Amino acid sequence: MQTDISPQIAAPAPSPAPVTRRQQIAAGVRDSFSAGLGIFPLGIALGLLVLQAGLPAWFAPALSVAAFAGSMELLLVGMVAAATPLAAVALTVLVVNFRHVFYAFSFPLHLVRGRLAKTYSVYAMIDEAYAVSASLPESQRSAPRLLAMQIASQAYWVGGGLVGVAVGSALPAPVKGLEFSLCALFTVLTLDAFRSREDIPSVVLAGASVTLALVLTPPIALFTALLLFVALLLARHALIARRAAAGRGSTGRHAAPRTASHVATTETASRATTETASRAMTETASRAATETVDA
């Protein structure tokens, strides 16, 4: 695994890992700024939409507290205004938010202690929170940083909604194009996630999934793309497992021990250990290299 050292060496180093609780909270609030650039204007849009749809003003903050999930809330306002049956509302929420099912795999909830804090962190696990924490190197993560980011993000969202309903149509035409900041944020975080783990197969499989999804099911592209992506990753896992099994068979015939432990233990066990160990070492090494560049 190569790390892309060249472009960063001359560049100013990104912040070192925050140490004190205060620094961690400050880092979390800083993390939230780039997300807030998209979240706050979207919150205002939600507030305006609620008023335009003829719904009571309290519905905007109530919605953003009941379920903290931006895109779904914007969608719900239209459905509620049209008095859509509750079953259809439920189905929409299920499909639009289904992607969150996959976030549990890599979201660092284990860092958060205490039932209340854990519950809030899960409740506030929006795309931006997942994206920011998943693209952060392990050493940079901490519970205060994560929670501060999530609380700040919800403050932007609820605050934006309140501004929207308060100012209403008195607001001059909102600046066009601010919603692009969400796309910019995800682009940047993809680059960061790629740097902490240069996993080209995952990028290729994700690219194929999203392309297919955009062609086949444009209205629910995100939903389809994630399902396809996970299916392809499962296939990749099966392929690796099969290849490992085949490799095990061939080393059995050649019986050429590569390490001392290979001789000592049974073949299956040692093969597995060597693979795990070498994989772990490569990962540690590449991560260490990346973080050295950071420091």
Place this chain on the structure above:
Amino acid sequence: MPSAAYLAAVLAIACGITFALRAVPFAVLRTLRTSAIVRRLALWMPVGILGILAVTSLRGAIAAEPHTTLYALLAVAVTAGVHLLSGRRTILSVGIGTTVYVLLVNLL
């Protein structure tokens, strides 16, 4: 205007389903932490999911202003370029990329 009971039911549905979708997988995965497949997926997923979110949100921005496809692609390139060349400072990269897009959309 819809009845207060209907609005309350919508809020309860949105709250319950969204929270369940986020919480249940953690409970399930806790019992599978040692499984090789779960650990592999945990490592493989982030970069792909983030890439998918980037592409679908790009499409969202384009769908909102259909004539701006070229501007959006240019702004993505600027965002990535700034990020790689000036030390991966997220706020700077997102800020410059968004400013470029907003200027292009509003001034041209």
